[in-house]
Amino acid sequence: MLKLILGNKAYSSWSMRGWLALKASELEFEELVVPLYNDTWDERREGDEFAPSSGKVPLLWHDDLVVWDSLAIIEYCADLTERGRYWPEDIAARAMARSMAAEMHSGFAALRRECPMNVRQNVPMPDLSDETIADINRILQLWAQARARFGSGGPFLFGQWSAADMMYAPVVTRFLTYSIPVPPFARQYMSDVLRHPHVAGWIETAQDEPWVIEQYEAGQGTA
Structure with missing residues (x-):
């Protein structure tokens, strides 16, 4: 049995990546959302179920086997199912997607x-700081290169939905949340990502969460 432990869907970008990986596998899994930083967070993250990841989410249990870290969860799901669900078939595209x-x-x-x-x-x-603007420009550059070189087969970075899109999906939500101006090709890509049923499902579920983390509401800190 697969069990994925997540942080709040409203805030936890790394949890989102792990969850998207499980959804792409089409395997059945149980998900457990553990509210970040609430009154029981410190106590809970010291328990046995969190021990392998030192209290970090996401965390995937498969019977007695445990995988933590979003990118490792993507690779484990690829091993369980088909690597083509996660990485492009073309070797050059696959190398760029992994990079x-x-x-x-x-x-x-x-x-x-x-x-x-x-x-x-x-x-x-x-x-925004110069460092953040540089991050945004770098991401847009990467998106443009992937779409131009390998995106002819569909609307996503490498044509078909892949692990690269799963990794950048939380960035798409950030650009939307903070009204980051983007060129037309990126705006179209973002729209396609947000319409993907897995991404749309995550965002829809997040709206009903009762928890609020003030530092993220104020636009401070990382998630």
């Missing part, structure tokens, strides 16, 4: 810090 996913995984700290994920908000664009 983009890895860069998202390890980079863009300024964007995450200044524009925390909040799929329930839409606010005017805040004053």
